[in-house]
Amino acid sequence: MKLSAELKEFETRIGHVFANPALLTRAVTHASMSSPTREDNQRLEFLGDRVLGLVMAEALFAGDASATEGQMAPRFNALVRKEACADVARDIGLGEVLRLGRSEMVSGGRRKNALLGDAVEAVIAAVYLDAGFAAARDMILRLWGARIGQVEEDARDAKTALQEWAQARKMAPPRYVETQRSGPDHAPVFTIAARLDTGAQALATAGSKRQAEQAAAKALLADLENSK
Known part of the structure; x- marks a missing residue:
């Protein structure tokens, strides 16, 4: 053919x-x-x-x-x-x-x-x-x-890395909350908040919930690192 x-x-x-x-x-x-x-x-x-x-x-x-x-x-x-x-x-x-x-x-x-x-x-x-x-x-x-x-040595799944961070400090696992959804049904945009029981959180927006959750987890990890 x-x-x-x-x-x-x-x-x-x-x-x-x-x-x-x-x-x-x-x-x-x-x-x-x-x-x-x-x-x-x-x-x-x-x-x-x-x-x-x-x-x-x-x-x-x-x-x-x-x-x-x-x-x-x-x-x-x-x-x-x-x-x-x-x-x-x-x-x-x-x-x-x-x-x-x-x-x-x-x-x-x-x-x-x-x-x-x-x-x-x-x-x-x-x-x-x-x-x-x-x-x-x-x-x-x-x-x-x-x-x-x-590729980073610590190129782990950001959600897994955040969960491990919380577990190491005997905290509850992080929660992921959809705070906003916009765009048409065929191309939605999600805003997700990654939250810890301490009140720390970070927001991220992406074209899928999974991407937004990963980005939010990565952002929160960076914030936690910077606050040391």
Whole structure:
């Protein structure tokens, strides 16, 4: 099968020309567009997630011979989580070539972290199946680029880090309260407050509750650190 002009351009952006173009077509087809004659990318997501994990584990292991398991684990999590994958998807314009059903398009699917992250994993699997592990590894390292070397040693999930901070001081877990919601239904914007029993709190706004909670937790941790 032949690829559309936009998918040919996408091949250029990821640096891989498919011997089997059907794999790329499948990788960019969301479940909302699946049919008995059209496969979606869900199975590819599963495989791509594992390939990505191995590549990142290998890169972190080789990149810092002195790092302990306790140091590598949070770095790994920061590099493979959905937000990181979605950032890469935006860098390569993956949202622009996704094949989505009407419901997903109307609800802003091309901008959703979960959908973009899953699609990146599907593309990774497609390259792996098309040309093998070395080709997939090379593409991943190229697309993640400086993110790998710059990942913070303490790049833990901010909500987890805040909870650990509270537990270490025998405090109740932090609470996350939605204080405001704005924007249209297909592209809502949430404002979340991260609060501790001491009364300390921080606000953050984002396009998903999860992002807003993470940002609020990060902001509160920074405030607590600065108040020492």
